[in-house]
Amino acid sequence: MKAFQVKAPHDYQVAEVDPPKVAAGEALVRVAFAGICGSDMHIIHGDNAFVRFPRITGHEFAGVVEAVGEGVADVAVGDRVCIDPVISCGECYPCRIGRPNVCSSLEVIGVHRDGGFEEFVAVPAANVHHLPEHIGLDAAALVEPYTIAANVLDRMQPHPGDRLMILGAGVIGLTILQMALAKGIEEVIVTDVINERLVAAKQLGATQVFNSREQDVEKEVLALTQGEGVPLIADAACVPALLPQMLRLASPAGRIGLLGFSVQPSELVQLEVIKKELTLVGSRLNNRKFPEVLKLMASGQLDPLALVSHRLPLSDMPSAIDMLDHRPEEARKVLIQISA
Template sequence: MKAFQVKAPLDYRLAEVEVPGVAAGEALVRVAYAGICGSDMHIIHGDNAFVRFPRITGHEFAGIVEAVGEGVAEVAVGDRVCIDPVISCGGCYPCRIGRPNVCTALEVIGVHRDGGFEELVAVPAANLHPLPEGLGLDAAALVEPYTIAANVLDRMQPHPGDRLLVFGAGVIGLTILQMARAKGIDEVIVTDVIDERLVTARELGAWHTVHGSRDDVEAEVMRLTGGEGLPLIADAACVPALLPSMLRLASPAGRIGLLGFAPTPSDLVQLEVIKKELTLVGSRLNNRKFPEVLALMAEGRLDPLTLVSHRLSFAEMPGAIHMLEHHPEKARKVLIQIGA
């Protein structure tokens, strides 16, 4: 069968691989669609310390159950499913307190083990989520990015009437915007340095947008908030140098959600944190957010296909990687059709 395999940093191709076996507790899924994520690009660049090569990437995907292993009762052959990529041990401290997404033995499908950029993939059956009636496999392949948004918003604990500032209008920033609106946060400010992304943010319901290089972001945000600042700030730009600005823009008792994995140090002015009693929270992957996102999609409160800028065949995937490598500003979500 065909798979998109990264053999080593910057060495990637469509390859012929063996059909994986199905162990007890696993299901074999025939992949229909998969989305390319920024973290896939990090793996291709060799910037992910958790990856061992060769690796079949892909953690945003949906398909149809082809076979099930011994003891599987959660799903049956023929079920349409999407896949939560987070695999946890269930016994460590984070798992015991209900935070399996930071399990001490964490594995992520498409990172620690082979993922969805292959025609057939074996995954733990417990990680499969049957799709609501009427939700297409293409939309279902994009559930995972929305779980990232749901997770960071949950970590920031919004209160009724809170306003939100989103740094970065890439795919994750746009999913945070959409998820916030679906959860009743009406006033969302989005800042980015690419005009096209800000246009999309406005189309998706941003209350206000600010150009990060042409405008004085801090002055504009303070004008919009009457000098109070924002109770909620989400860092979807993942640029460590922006943290001091976030601290200044946060209102007293504000919460800042950080998503970036950059190893570069950030300047943290403790005075800003203490005098306003700010809360800085990290957010990694998702903590069992698939049911919530699927329900919102089924209700029509989230439309993931608005994120898709390119639909390409599996054979075109190497070219899609080249485009994202050299012209990332031309794409939002690139959706790969593998077996639908």
């Protein structure tokens, strides 16, 4: 079968590989669609500290169950499904307190074990989520990015009337925007350096957008909030140098959600944190958010296909990577069609 395999940083190709075997407790899924994520790009570039090579990447995918292993009762051949990539042990401290997404022995499909950029993938049956009838397999491949958004918003604990600021209008920034609106946050500020992304954010419901390369974002946001600052700030830009600005723009008692995996240090002025009693929270992957996202998607409160700019066959993965590397303004979510 065909798969997109990363053998080592900057060494990747669409290749013929052996089909996976289905173990007890697993389901074999014929992958229909898979989305390219920024973390896939980090793996390709050697910037992901967690990956084990060689690796078939892809953690955003949906398809149809082809076979099930011994002991699987709740998943059947022919089921239309999407997959939660988070595999946890269920026994360590994070798992015991309901935080399996930071399990001490965490595995992520597409990072620690092979993922969705292949014709067939074997996954734990416990990670399979059935699709409501009218959610297409293309839309279902985008459930996982929305779980990232749901997770960071949950970590920031919004209060009624809170205003949200999102740094970065890439795909994750736009999923946070849609999720925030679905959860009842009425005012959302979005910043980016690419105007095409800001246009998309405005179309999807952002109340204010600012190009941080062309405008003084601090001046604009503080004027907009009468000097108070913003209660909720989500860092979807994932640029360590932006943390001091986030601290200055956060309101007293504000919460800042961090999503980046950079190993570069950020400058943190402790006075800014203490005088406002700010809360900085990390958010990794998702903590059992698939049912919530599927429910919102089924109700029409989320529009995943609005994020899709390109649909390409698996054979075009190298050209898609080149576009995302060198012409990011041309792309939002790139969806790879693997089977019909």
